Amino acid sequence: MDTTATLRGFNRTYTQRIGALEESFLGTGRPLGASRLLFEIGPDGAGVRELRDRLGLDSGYLTRLLRRLDGDGLVRVDADPADRRRRVATLTTAGLRAWQELDDRSEELAQRLVAPLTERQRVRLAEALATADLLVRAATIQLREVAPDDPAAADAAGRYFAELARRFPGGFDPGDPDHAGTFLLATSAGRPVAYGGVRELDGDLRGVGEIKRMWVDEAWRGAGLGARMLRELEALARRLGHDRVVLDTNGTLTEAIAMYERAGYRAIPRYNDNPYAEAWFEKDLSPGPRPA
Amino acid sequence: MDTTATLRGFNRTYTQRIGALEESFLGTGRPLGASRLLFEIGPDGAGVRELRDRLGLDSGYLTRLLRRLDGDGLVRVDADPADRRRRVATLTTAGLRAWQELDDRSEELAQRLVAPLTERQRVRLAEALATADLLVRAATIQLREVAPDDPAAADAAGRYFAELARRFPGGFDPGDPDHAGTFLLATSAGRPVAYGGVRELDGDLRGVGEIKRMWVDEAWRGAGLGARMLRELEALARRLGHDRVVLDTNGTLTEAIAMYERAGYRAIPRYNDNPYAEAWFEKDLSPGPRPA
DNA sequence: CCCACTCTCTGACTAAAGTCAGAGAATGGA
DNA sequence: TCCATTCTCTGACTTTAGTCAGAGAGTGGG
Known part of the structure; x- marks a missing residue:
């Protein structure tokens, strides 16, 4: 099956059959942009900065859209007490009602779309869309380098430690975790979904990179995000001048071990005194092709 | 799995990750509407009327868009020799080049999107999208009543007869097909994809409806379009005052027979002298719930 | 050859969407 | 306490998208 042709064909179908419908459905009474904004603010409210990023709007334009919703009595915009440069938009009672109406309409549209299908076909559609959703999200998420003291990184590390403690x-007691190293992080809707780092070892292993804290959120597993993180960490290690990387792991983390083996890692003897480590791996990076 | 929630979740992902990207990709140099139009005209050209339907544009607006593309030397608009009220848009050499560039860009976007995925994941994505594509198309296609002498209906009947002749x-020799009855037709991009009709029997079976020429294009099978056609034909038969429908079929058409049985049809003895018929079915419509 | 109808085009608009430069308040480190 | 930086807002625009009411050419059936 030709992936790009299928994707492009689906794009066509989607744009014509769903996208157009959605616009006509949601843009009643209010311009579509204003509806989208209202929907995006949501019952919990949202920061103006965040809205700008999520919707990709010009700051002046967003200000005006917000003022308009404010004028209609749907939204209030107040300074963020934590940082008074930032502003936070919240829905008023009327705004909440309007939001609910949009939500209902969106649900109705979805209902209407699947109405001609039998139950079995709906299940098939839902499964197909769930798969596509996961893969598209995993393919389009950005891995970015973060400072060790970035709060999102700390959040991710916390989730990693919590999972180890569970499994x-x-x-598992992280003790007083040292934050040496360079870390990559992927976030979605402000929450970490994948995390990992590289640091340089010392002593006998001086010059060798160690891959640390590889973690992928459970809801995002099965879409190759772990493998992608590993590839990008290896690329990072290369940029940092290492031509060999090692890592340690615990026998409970079977999926991780399988992934390391698929990625060309070979088991080696213990190289550190990590009390939780039960398996050690290495990979030679020098002859590898540069990643895209 | 909750179908509408999955669908809505996918919509969100799609709009943010693909839709937005596509707009920024295709709308370079030219407004997005003009790009879409150019792309839609395509290397083979297209009638203005057809473009209006496909893109859902106001006729005045479309005229202006076309004039603009004409002014840029990309498109020529000439009267259709067959009906000089209609006009036909074709790409000039420069227009063809611009179209090719759009096509390349669209392909590049698709490539880029799947680039982070492994081959196995790409196959999974392509399969999921192909399934979703088929189901969405089948769910959103409209079945409309057509006059027996409608050229699209004649086209569909021809395809139906051709398939029988093959199978x-x-x-199979349709002889001199009589066109009595009321027919439903679904078309996509101007070509018939599903077809079927109801006519009233006479003689002993006066008052009974007969379902005729049920046909679904091969590329559209497996998405319940046949079952939907059958349901709508039954609803049509009810509206025409029949509380019982019958049909005949050939033993080679095993999928059709299975579908009739799933839909509640019972085998009955031969009721006509159709030389190709090998099985006869009936269904009582009177107590059935009205379809949506 | 009428006449109702189809199809496209024109003129005259309005609304929505988006852009850009710069002002002003608030913040966080040096 | 500076000062560079971040964040939002304002003013002054332009472009894109879309709407609506007719005009005018062409068509097909009676």
């Missing part, structure tokens, strides 16, 4: 039979 | 061991 290791004897629990 | 029946001894071939």
Whole structure:
């Protein structure tokens, strides 16, 4: 099956059959941009900065859209107490009602779309869309380098440690984690979904890179995000001047071990005194092709 | 799995990750509407009327868009020799080049999107999208009543007869087909994809409806379009005052027979002298719930 | 050869969407 | 306490998209 041809064919179908419908459905009474904004603010409110990023709007334009919703009594915009340069938009009671109406309409549209299908076909459609959703999200998410003290990185590290504590039979105590190294992070809707880092070892292994804290959110597994993270960490290690990387892991993390093996890692003897480590791997980077 | 929630979740992902990207990709140099139009005209050209339907544009607006493309030397608009009220847009050499560039860009976008995925994941994505594409198209296609002498209906009947001729061991000769009855037709991009009709029987079976020429294009099978056609034909038969429908079929058409049985049809003895018929079915419509 | 109808085009608009430069308040480190 | 930086807002625009009411050419059936 030709992937790009299928994708392009689907794009066509989607634009014509769903996209157009959605616009006509949601843009009633209010311009579409204003509806989208209202929907995006949502019952929990949202920062102006965040809205700008999520919707890709010019700051002046967003200000005006917000003022308009404010004028209609749907939204209030206040300074963020934590940082008074930032502003936060929240829905008023009327705004909440309008939001609910949009949500209902969106649900109705979805209902109407699947109405001609039988139950079995709906299940098939839902499965196909869930798969496509996961893969598209995993393919389009950006891995970015973060400072060790970035709050999102700390959040990700916390989630990583929590998972180890859950999965290791004897629990897991990170002690006083040192944050040495360079870390990559992928976030979605402000929450970390994948995380990992490289640091340089010292002593006998001086010059060798160690891959640390590889973690992918459970909801995002099965779409190759772990493998992608590993590839990008290897590329990062190369940029940092390492031509060999090592890592340690625990026997409970079977999927991770399988992934390392698929990625060309070979088991080696213990190289550190990590009490939780039960398996050690290495990979020679020097002859590898440069990644795209 | 909750179908509408999955669908809505996918919509979100799609709009953010693909839709936005596509707009920024295709709308370079030219407004997006003009690009879309140029792309839609395509190397083979297209009638203005057809473009209006496909893109959902106001006729005045389309005229102006075309004039603009004409002014840029990309498109020529001439009267259709067959009906000089109609006009036909064709690409000039420069227009063809611009079209090719759009096509390349669209392909590049698709490539880029799937680039982070492994081959296995690409196959999974392509399969999921192909399934979703078929189901969405089948769910959103409109079945419309057509006059028996509608050229699209004649086209569909021709395709139906051709398939019978291919599948029946001894071939099939429609003889001089009578066009009595009311027919439903679904078309996509101007070509018939599903077809079928109801006519009233006479003689002993006066008052009974007969379902005729049920046909679904091969590329559209497996998405319940046949079952939907059958349901709508039954609804049509009810509206025409029949509380019982019958139909005949050939033993070679095993999928059709399975579908009739799933839809509640029961085998009955031969009720007509159709030489190609090998099985006869009936369904009582009176107590059935009205379809949506 | 009428006449109702189809199809496209023109003129005259309006609304929505987006852009850009720069002002002003607030913040966080040096 | 500076000062560079971040964030939002304002003013002054342009472009894109879309709407609506007719005019005028062409068509097909009676």
